[in-house]
Structures are given as C-alpha cells and as structure tokens.
Amino acid sequence: MFTNAEPSGGPVRRGRGRRPADEVRAGVLRAAVELLTAEGLPAVTFDRVAAAAGSSKNTLYKWWPSAGALAAEAYFARSEAALRFPDTGDIETDLRTQLRSFVRLLTADEGGPVIRQLIGAAQMDPALWREFSRNYSRPRRELARAALERARARKQLREGFSLDIVVDQLWGACYHRLLIPDEPLTLAFADELVDNVLRGARADP
Amino acid sequence: MFTNAEPSGGPVRRGRGRRPADEVRAGVLRAAVELLTAEGLPAVTFDRVAAAAGSSKNTLYKWWPSAGALAAEAYFARSEAALRFPDTGDIETDLRTQLRSFVRLLTADEGGPVIRQLIGAAQMDPALWREFSRNYSRPRRELARAALERARARKQLREGFSLDIVVDQLWGACYHRLLIPDEPLTLAFADELVDNVLRGARADP
Structure with missing residues (x-):
C-alpha cells in the first residue's frame, strides 16, 4: 500500500x-x-x-487455515531430520534405533510439550489436525510401514497380519504415555516394546 | 444469602x-x-x-479446580458401567471383550468426540489432566493390570516382561487411532491387536 x-x-x-x-x-x-x-x-x-x-x-x-496449522507446519519442518528411519537390513535394530529417537524427542524439553500441545489442540481444530496428519503423522506412518514391508520381504516378519498394527503398538504406545502420563516414557520402555512386539510379529525360525 | x-x-x-x-x-x-x-x-x-x-x-x-476437571468427573461417572472388566478365567476372551467395548465407546457419537476433547484439553489444563488420571485412566490401567496378573498366575502369560506394556500396546494403540486418525478404529482392529499382542505375551504351551 x-x-x-x-x-x-x-x-x-x-x-x-x-x-x-x-x-x-x-x-x-x-x-x-x-x-x-x-x-x-x-x-x-x-x-x-x-x-x-x-x-x-x-x-x-x-x-494457513488456522494459527495451529501454521504452528504444526513450522514445527515439523524443523524436527524432520531428528526422525529419519534407519535401514540397516535388520528390523530389530532399525525399530529400536527409531523408537529410541522418537522417545528422546518426546521427552526433550523442547519436543514433548510442543507435540502434546499440537495433538491436544488438533482435537478441536480440524485444520491443525489435517496439517498434523499431512505433514507429520501420515508420512511417518508410511516410512515405518515401508520399513516393516522390507523386513517382511526379507522373511524377518511373519505373514498374515496387518503391518499397520505394529505402528500403533510401538509409536501409539509411546504417544499413550506422552498424552496420558500415568506411567513413565523411557528408553527402557521403548526397548521392551520392541522386544514384546517383535516376539509376536517375528517369522518362525 | x-x-x-x-x-x-x-x-x-x-x-x-x-x-x-x-x-x-x-x-x-x-x-x-x-x-x-x-x-x-x-x-x-x-x-x-x-x-x-x-x-x-x-x-x-x-x-472443582477447572471447568475441564468438572467435565471429566461428570463424564466418567457416567461411562464407568460401560467399561467393566470381565473375568471369565480366559485372558484372550476377557481382553477381546473389554477392548471391543472400549472401541465401541470411542467410536460412538457420544463417546469419541468427548474423550478426544477431554484428552486434548488436558494437554493444556493440568487440573483436567489430574482429574482424567485420577478418575479414569489410572483406575482403568489398574483393572487391566490386575486382569493380566491373574492371567499370568494362571500361566496364560509368560514371565519376564512388564504387564503394563500390554496396556499401552492395546488401549494405547486404540487411543492412537482415536487421536491421530490416519487409520480407522474398528472392531477388526481391536481383534487383530489382541491376537498380535497375545502372540508375543503368551506363555509357551
């Protein structure tokens, strides 16, 4: 003007x-x-x-359709590098490494409160929710599923169940302890989760 | 006055x-x-x-310390009966029944939106969070853990892992699909969760 x-x-x-x-x-x-x-x-x-x-x-x-959507895009643009999915050829190693990085992010002073607030606000802000899904949760679910599919192709995981369920049992379990913190979210918890889930998901030797 | x-x-x-x-x-x-x-x-x-x-x-x-805390107490006083934990002596049956009731509640017109809003608002309202934990999530976690302990005592679950993890892998996975809805929350998902978790948690025959 x-x-x-x-x-x-x-x-x-x-x-x-x-x-x-x-x-x-x-x-x-x-x-x-x-x-x-x-x-x-x-x-x-x-x-x-x-x-x-x-x-x-x-x-x-x-x-941006809402200030929350702007906040989500801004945050995820910055945290992406911390959450790359490793690919060593061994699914147990890769899941353990990735889940530990995720727990470290969720329990960091900077990461945890922000992610709690974004997911919290998304429950009443559909634009923020769409941004969260589009820029963060859906691409991250797809990375995990792709890693699990590669492991199944290598015969490390059994056939006959939906690999998406593993995403909910690992990352969903961590979000559960972040959002409803009745029990602590720790690296030991992440390790035990991977053990327990893989015990159910591994191909028979 | x-x-x-x-x-x-x-x-x-x-x-x-x-x-x-x-x-x-x-x-x-x-x-x-x-x-x-x-x-x-x-x-x-x-x-x-x-x-x-x-x-x-x-x-x-x-x-009440906040209107959110009042809302949480009001809601849980009413939903308690829908979420009793069955005890048939068979952990698979009991988990399946309970998780199906839980998914039905989370996907009902009345239940899902309210629980999403309560958990969402709790992320920025410590009084609501304490109320949610005290009146709902902690007692419900304890009911589940007690059922899992009885099953372990009956040799239906193996030793050597924390039973609390099963709570996060089952209920946490359902909350994950409720709060970050990239994949659908269905009864079939609940059934497959129970199968997958028990496959990892069951005692060897």
Missing part, C-alpha cells in the same frame, strides 16, 4: 511488500517455531507471528 | 441455598454431562453449568 502511494519508484518498490514469497514464508515459519518453543502453542497467533516476521496478517490468513 | 436476609424461618430456610451437598453435586454433574454431550467441552463453563444446575458459581469454583 505504501508502494502505491509513492509514485517515485526506486527502492520503495523493492520494500518489504515485494519480498519473494518463499523468503516471506520461510521467515514466517522461523518466527512461528521460535514463539512455539519459547512460549508454547497459545503464543502462536497470526498477530504475533506477523509482527515477529514483519509480514502482513493477510498473507498469513491466505496461506 | 437470601436466607440470611429473611429472619422469619420456615420454608425459606429449606430453600435452594440449603440443599444437601450431595444432591447439589449430583445436579451439577448431571448438568455438566448434558452440556458436554450436547454441545462439546467448550460449552462446559462454570457459568453455564451453574445456571443449568441452579447452583452458585462460587460452589463450583470451590469444588
């Missing part, structure tokens, strides 16, 4: 209204994740993110 | 300010569960529950 009111051209036309969309988007995501980890999900409002990123609130409304 | 301003005694003294506490409490819980199932958790505010129950808001503040 200022650029329209200023007909003299030059630097004003290259002002903040004209930053490339990718750059604006990256700045918004950075500002959102900083607010999220410093102050928690309730601090991630379109007002505060726009102010911190020096962007217009209208842009944020155009790009 | 009206009773104090009215020195003539008689019926006024037996007015609504003097109802026995148990009766008031039951009325408040009834009003809360009606609001909760009709309109969802956001409708359960101290204002609206007090108005619906004809009670004073001060009483509600005195008895």
Whole structure:
C-alpha cells in the first residue's frame, strides 16, 4: 500500500511488500517455531507471528487455515531430520534405533510439550489436525510401514497380519504415555516394546 | 444469602441455598454431562453449568479446580458401567471383550468426540489432566493390570516382561487411532491387536 502511494519508484518498490514469497514464508515459519518453543502453542497467533516476521496478517490468513496449522507446519519442518528411519537390513535394530529417537524427542524439553500441545489442540481444530496428519503423522506412518514391508520381504516378519498394527503398538504406545502420563516414557520402555512386539510379529525360525 | 436476609424461618430456610451437598453435586454433574454431550467441552463453563444446575458459581469454583476437571468427573461417572472388566478365567476372551467395548465407546457419537476433547484439553489444563488420571485412566490401567496378573498366575502369560506394556500396546494403540486418525478404529482392529499382542505375551504351551 505504501508502494502505491509513492509514485517515485526506486527502492520503495523493492520494500518489504515485494519480498519473494518463499523468503516471506520461510521467515514466517522461523518466527512461528521460535514463539512455539519459547512460549508454547497459545503464543502462536497470526498477530504475533506477523509482527515477529514483519509480514502482513493477510498473507498469513491466505496461506494457513488456522494459527495451529501454521504452528504444526513450522514445527515439523524443523524436527524432520531428528526422525529419519534407519535401514540397516535388520528390523530389530532399525525399530529400536527409531523408537529410541522418537522417545528422546518426546521427552526433550523442547519436543514433548510442543507435540502434546499440537495433538491436544488438533482435537478441536480440524485444520491443525489435517496439517498434523499431512505433514507429520501420515508420512511417518508410511516410512515405518515401508520399513516393516522390507523386513517382511526379507522373511524377518511373519505373514498374515496387518503391518499397520505394529505402528500403533510401538509409536501409539509411546504417544499413550506422552498424552496420558500415568506411567513413565523411557528408553527402557521403548526397548521392551520392541522386544514384546517383535516376539509376536517375528517369522518362525 | 437470601436466607440470611429473611429472619422469619420456615420454608425459606429449606430453600435452594440449603440443599444437601450431595444432591447439589449430583445436579451439577448431571448438568455438566448434558452440556458436554450436547454441545462439546467448550460449552462446559462454570457459568453455564451453574445456571443449568441452579447452583452458585462460587460452589463450583470451590469444588472443582477447572471447568475441564468438572467435565471429566461428570463424564466418567457416567461411562464407568460401560467399561467393566470381565473375568471369565480366559485372558484372550476377557481382553477381546473389554477392548471391543472400549472401541465401541470411542467410536460412538457420544463417546469419541468427548474423550478426544477431554484428552486434548488436558494437554493444556493440568487440573483436567489430574482429574482424567485420577478418575479414569489410572483406575482403568489398574483393572487391566490386575486382569493380566491373574492371567499370568494362571500361566496364560509368560514371565519376564512388564504387564503394563500390554496396556499401552492395546488401549494405547486404540487411543492412537482415536487421536491421530490416519487409520480407522474398528472392531477388526481391536481383534487383530489382541491376537498380535497375545502372540508375543503368551506363555509357551
């Protein structure tokens, strides 16, 4: 709007209204994740993110259906590297490594509270839920299922049951202890989970 | 307060300010569960529950640390009967029956949304979380653990692993599909869970 009111051209036309969309988007995501980890999900409002990123609130409304959806995208863009799925050829090693990384993330000062808040808020914010599913839980389920399918092809897992169930029995069990914390979420729990699930899922020798 | 301003005694003294506490409490819980199932958790505010129950808001503040905690107590007081733990002497039958009842509750129009909202809100409301744990998740975990211990004593389950893990692998897996619904929560899923978990947990014949 200022650029329209200023007909003299030059630097004003290259002002903040004209930053490339990718750059604006990256700045918004950075500002959102900083607010999220410093102050928690309730601090991630379109007002505060726009102010911190020096962007217009209208842009944020155009790009994200809710502030929760923006928070989810910002968070998962950053945590992705910590949760790669290993592929050593041995499913027990890979599941143990991956589940331990997951438990470390969920019990970290930065990870646990944020994920609890995102899943919590998603129960009443369909846009946040879709973002969580699209950017995080569904791709992560697919990575796990692909690893389990490779293990079955190598005859490490028996036939005759849905591999998706293993995802719920491992990662679902960890989320259970995160969200309804009656019992502690520990690395020892992750190890015992893998033992117990594989005992039921392993192909007969 | 009206009773104090009215020195003539008689019926006024037996007015609504003097109802026995148990009766008031039951009325408040009834009003809360009606609001909760009709309109969802956001409708359960101290204002609206007090108005619906004809009670004073001060009483509600005195008895419950948050409106969410009140909603949780109200809901669980009502759903308890639907979730009794059977004891036929056969752990497979009992787990299957109980997990099917649980899935039916979570997928019912009335149960699923309310439980999702309670667990969701609990992630940012410590009083609601304590109420959820005290009145619901912890006693239910203990019932399941006791059933699993009886089965182990009958040599139906092997030694050498924590029975608590089975609770996370069965009920936790169902909560996972309720709260992060990338895959459907069905009775067939419950049956396959019990099969898979027992295959890993059963004592050798």
